[in-house]
Amino acid sequence: MRRLISAVALLLAFGAAAEAAEGAKPPAQHWSFSGIFGTFDRASLQRGFQVYKESCAACHAVNMLFYRDLKGIGYQEDDIKAIAAQAKVMDGPNDAGEMFERAGRPSDKFVRPFANENAARAGNNGALPVDLSMVTKARVGGPDYVYGVLTGYVQTPAGVTLMEGMNYNAYFPGHQIAMPPPLQADGVPYQDGTKATVEQQAKDVVTFLAWASEPTLEARKQMGIKVLLFLIVMTGILYAAKRKVWASVH
Numbered sequence: 001m002r003r004l005i006s007a008v009a010l011l012l013a014f015g016a017a018a019e020a021a022e023g024a025k026p027p028a029q030h031w032s033f034s035g036i037f038g039t040f041d042r043a044s045l046q047r048g049f050q051v052y053k054e055s056c057a058a059c060h061a062v063n064m065l066f067y068r069d070l071k072g073i074g075y076q077e078d079d080i081k082a083i084a085a086q087a088k089v090m091d092g093p094n095d096a097g098e099m100f101e102r103a104g105r106p107s108d109k110f111v112r113p114f115a116n117e118n119a120a121r122a123g124n125n126g127a128l129p130v131d132l133s134m135v136t137k138a139r140v141g142g143p144d145y146v147y148g149v150l151t152g153y154v155q156t157p158a159g160v161t162l163m164e165g166m167n168y169n170a171y172f173p174g175h176q177i178a179m180p181p182p183l184q185a186d187g188v189p190y191q192d193g194t195k196a197t198v199e200q201q202a203k204d205v206v207t208f209l210a211w212a213s214e215p216t217l218e219a220r221k222q223m224g225i226k227v228l229l230f231l232i233v234m235t236g237i238l239y240a241a242k243r244k245v246w247a248s249v250h
């Protein structure tokens with residue numbers, strides 16, 4: 001019995017140590033896109049795209065998106081042309097065999113901030129700003145984790161020494177993160193009157209990144225509901241048919 005107790009105590013101690021090393025579990029947020037009836041909030045998606053563009057795109061790519069995909073969050077063709085045209089795209093080679101820069105088009109992929117991984121690391125204290133296309137799916141905790149990292153810059157606890165160029169974060173594994181706090185209150189001028197608190201910007205940009213990781217989420221959920229309804233109706237019909245067929249046997 002005593003052995004059992006000490007084994008359990010040891011496990012708990014390891015658990016606590018592991019949690020300290022991994023980063024605390026981020027609190028669950030309410031997301032409009034979770035659950036079987038979940039849908040994306042269009043206004044939040046557009047604000048989130050704005051946050052990405054103004055506060056994240058300098059370091060992080062969203063490799064899987066094309067500018068034309070912005071139609072999915074409610075932008076019209078002309079808006080998309082204008083947004084794409086702000087980007088500088090490397091194209092070529094031209095007739096003289098040289099690469100050249102041109103304004104972006106809706107058919108271009110979102111432009112990456114760095115030419116390659118080494119350039120990205122060199123600009124970020126050796127750390128890699130990951131591609132954000134799949135980040136809300138690729139991390140344990142999903143959107144809650146990303147929201148946690150964005151809002152988790154707290155005072156460094158006493159007794160913790162950070163390495164040079166690192167920031168303390170409550171939810172990033174290991175707590176030391178090379179990314180400086182990317183969101184500031186009122187850092188992005190929202191057009192629709194929403195107050196741009198750090199939490200609001202985090203919520204919006206995570207919603208946008210969740211959409212980027214699965215633009216067809218709404219269609220998938222609607223199809224799921226239709227399939228369920230079909231199965232329920234079909235079950236009723238088959239049951240009725242079975243009773244009718246067997247009625248004479250009993």
Ligand code: HEC
Nearest residue numbers: 055056058059124127128129146149176177178179182205
């Ligand atoms: C100045 C450059 C810079 C900006 C701006 C920036 N990041 Fe980062 N970000 C980084 C770097 C570098 C890392 C890697 C940190 C590390 O490994 O210590 C990172 C890490 C992250 C992570 C953690 C990824 C993981 O592996 O778990 C997330 C999530 C993230 N960034 C999201 C964002 C979002 C969303 C924005 C915009 C609101 C943003 N970042 C803005 C540089 C940046």
